[in-house]
Amino acid sequence: MSASKDDVILQMRGITKDYVMGEEISHVLKGIDLEVKRGEFLAILGPSGSGKSTLMNIIGCLDVPTGGEYTLSGKEIASQSETSLAQIRNKEIGFIFQSFQLLQRQSAFDNVELPMLYANMPEKERRARTREMLEKVGLGDKMRHYPNQLSGGQQQRVAIARALTMNPTILLADEPTGALDQKTGAQVMELFHQLNSEGRTIIMITHDSKIASHASRIVRILDGNISEGALEDA
Amino acid sequence: MRSLAIVRQSFKMSLQNIINNKMRSFLTMLGIVIGVAAVIALITIVQGFSDSVVSEFSDLGAGTLNVNAYGTVMKQGLTENDLKELSTVEGVGGISPTVSLGSTAVFGKTAYDDVTVDGKSEIYFVHNDIITAGRGLNAADIQNQTQVCIVDDTFVKKVMLGHPVLGSVILLDGYEYTIVGIRNTDNTLMSAFSSSGDDGTVIVPYKNALKMTGNANVTSLEVYVAEGYASSDVSDNLSSVLDNIYNNADNSYAVINMETLMASLDSILGMLSTMLAGIASIALLVGGIGIMNMMLVSVTERTKEIGLRKALGAEPARIQLQFLLEAIVLSVIGGILGVLVGLLIAIVATSLMDTTFIFAPNAVLLGLGFSLAVGIIFGWAPARRASRLNPIDALRAD
Numbered sequence: 001m002s003a004s005k006d007d008v009i010l011q012m013r014g015i016t017k018d019y020v021m022g023e024e025i026s027h028v029l030k031g032i033d034l035e036v037k038r039g040e041f042l043a044i045l046g047p048s049g050s051g052k053s054t055l056m057n058i059i060g061c062l063d064v065p066t067g068g069e070y071t072l073s074g075k076e077i078a079s080q081s082e083t084s085l086a087q088i089r090n091k092e093i094g095f096i097f098q099s100f101q102l103l104q105r106q107s108a109f110d111n112v113e114l115p116m117l118y119a120n121m122p123e124k125e126r127r128a129r130t131r132e133m134l135e136k137v138g139l140g141d142k143m144r145h146y147p148n149q150l151s152g153g154q155q156q157r158v159a160i161a162r163a164l165t166m167n168p169t170i171l172l173a174d175e176p177t178g179a180l181d182q183k184t185g186a187q188v189m190e191l192f193h194q195l196n197s198e199g200r201t202i203i204m205i206t207h208d209s210k211i212a213s214h215a216s217r218i219v220r221i222l223d224g225n226i227s228e229g230a231l232e233d234a
Numbered sequence: 235m236r237s238l239a240i241v242r243q244s245f246k247m248s249l250q251n252i253i254n255n256k257m258r259s260f261l262t263m264l265g266i267v268i269g270v271a272a273v274i275a276l277i278t279i280v281q282g283f284s285d286s287v288v289s290e291f292s293d294l295g296a297g298t299l300n301v302n303a304y305g306t307v308m309k310q311g312l313t314e315n316d317l318k319e320l321s322t323v324e325g326v327g328g329i330s331p332t333v334s335l336g337s338t339a340v341f342g343k344t345a346y347d348d349v350t351v352d353g354k355s356e357i358y359f360v361h362n363d364i365i366t367a368g369r370g371l372n373a374a375d376i377q378n379q380t381q382v383c384i385v386d387d388t389f390v391k392k393v394m395l396g397h398p399v400l401g402s403v404i405l406l407d408g409y410e411y412t413i414v415g416i417r418n419t420d421n422t423l424m425s426a427f428s429s430s431g432d433d434g435t436v437i438v439p440y441k442n443a444l445k446m447t448g449n450a451n452v453t454s455l456e457v458y459v460a461e462g463y464a465s466s467d468v469s470d471n472l473s474s475v476l477d478n479i480y481n482n483a484d485n486s487y488a489v490i491n492m493e494t495l496m497a498s499l500d501s502i503l504g505m506l507s508t509m510l511a512g513i514a515s516i517a518l519l520v521g522g523i524g525i526m527n528m529m530l531v532s533v534t535e536r537t538k539e540i541g542l543r544k545a546l547g548a549e550p551a552r553i554q555l556q557f558l559l560e561a562i563v564l565s566v567i568g569g570i571l572g573v574l575v576g577l578l579i580a581i582v583a584t585s586l587m588d589t590t591f592i593f594a595p596n597a598v599l600l601g602l603g604f605s606l607a608v609g610i611i612f613g614w615a616p617a618r619r620a621s622r623l624n625p626i627d628a629l630r631a632d
Contacts, residue, residue, distance in 0.1 A: 057626050060545070062544075062545060062625045062626050062629075063626055082549075082550050083549045083550060083551065086544060086547050086548060086549040086550065086552075087547065087549065089544075089545060089546070089547050090546065090547020091547070095545050095546070097629075101538075101542045101545075103539060103542070105250070105254050106250075114543070114546055115546045115547050117243050118543075118546060118547040118548045118549070118552065119547065120239060120240065162546070166547070
């Protein structure tokens with residue numbers, strides 16, 4: 001794999017994250033090096049407590065590292081203000097959460113439209129894109145439904161549509177099938193494959209090696225250290 | 235343009251959240267509604283009352299001084315000579331002695347024993363346009379102590395109903411008086427202070443009335459200020475003459491300047507209005523605290539939502555704007571309702587009190603301004619708290 005430098009959209013060098021808990025300092029991330037290229041489908045595999053959630057938060061610009069360098073689409077993240085971090089999240093990251101995280105009092109349409117509101121996109125464009133995205137995930141007939149009128153799989157697809165609207169650099173999924181049964185989980189994975197084949201970069205965090213095996217590349221995280229490579233055990 | 239769209243969006247979201255919590259929003263709003271309604275109602279009612287009082291005072295009071303001559307042990311009241319002297323004081327346009335007593339009037343074979351007899355001079359009719367039929371008193375009536383009288387509407391209704399009034403003869407204190415004029419009933423606010431008989435009022439030449447009382451001298455008079463003179467100056471002039479008449483005896487007389495009275499009454503009512511509005515605004519303060527409380531609860535409840543919005547790209551300022559607008563919308567809606575309720579209360583109260591309802595745009599602006607300020611002041615801290623939530627903690631919350 002000899003990709004050009006331009007293809008690297010995410011680069012981490014010696015990322016550390018410490019939490020102070022009372023008198024003790026816990027080192028959650030102990031120097032992570034990671035590179036993600038455009039178009040990759042990467043799974044970050046690790047058990048709970050391995051630091052994978054913290055890593056995800058840093059990748060998603062929800063949190064800043066204690067040490068090290070993190071560059072996303074050419075921007076150094078550590079030096080950004082709260083406001084620019086919000087704007088980076090808006091444009092670069094499409095979040096998909098385990099528990100969907102939809103606004104319960106808003107329709108599927110309004111949920112998908114939300115990131116574009118924060119991007120101050122003109123209304124006409126917003127509506128057109130919202131429709132396009134919901135149709136893409138197969139919910140063109142359920143745009144006015146509220147989350148509680150949708151199944152888990154459908155809700156996750158709304159969340160995926162929402163994650164895609166801003167055409168983000170990275171689709172960042174945190175246990176995307178964790179709250180779904182096998183069948184709907186498989187459908188979501190199918191959708192991920194389809195998006196990846198269209199050139200979408202996907203980073204998926206999971207503890208489930210079966211799910212991770214859907215990815216084209218897997219890195220394992222354990223006790224705050226990352227190691228590249230295929231699985232040795234399940 | 236862009237920032238306007240942001241405000242509009244945030245406004246829409248705020249409205250949606252208020253609608254989602256109808257009951258709670260309404261109860262929170264209630265504090266503001268009560269506060270603003272109280273301020274508006276009190277200001278409007280007091281203003282209406284004060285306007286009524288002032289207009290009545292100026293009806294009968296402008297350019298008029300009242301002199302009460304209590305006199306001394308040596309010299310009671312004012313003699314004819316004193317009156318002449320007073321009428322030549324600089325700035326005096328005319329004086330009208332006032333003698334008032336309760337009496338019995340007999341018409342036909344019936345006696346009416348609750349009649350007020352007012353003794354006046356012809357000057358009184360020059361300065362008070364009250365005759366509705368016939369004539370007032372003239373100088374000859376006073377000079378000759380003619381037995382003529384002017385009756386008011388009440389008297390006509392109670393005593394003369396069904397009979398011709400002008401030219402009829404009634405018995406007052408045993409003397410025959412011919413009715414030569416009719417006046418409208420004195421129903422100004424001031425008349426409430428002087429007791430008027432249930433069977434009406436009869437005006438006779440003051441000397442005739444004096445005779446009925448058995449006193450030799452006049453103790454009360456109205457002084458009309460001549461054109462171009464200030465009431466206060468004329469009041470001073472009168473005082474120096476009266477000091478002379480009574481040898482500088484203490485408490486022998488009083489000169490009452492209606493304009494001064496009116497001015498001080500006006501300022502008292504103004505103070506009252508401000509004070510009441512101040513007390514009412516305590517309710518606004520309490521309402522504001524209610525809003526702050528609800529917003530804090532709302533921020534806590536919606537921690538997860540705030541986290542999600544932040545993850546999706548909502549900037550801190552955007553979150554703050556949304557919550558601030560929510561507080562403002564809440565309190566301004568409360569303010570608008572409060573203005574309406576307040577005006578309604580004022581309309582009902584003024585009609586019950588029989589004073590005029592005067593729409594006070596200042597009070598309305600004050601009420602709306604207050605509610606806006608309350609929204610901003612008490613919405614600020616919760617909105618700031620929301621904007622500072624850490625998105626990770628917020629997302630994790632359940």
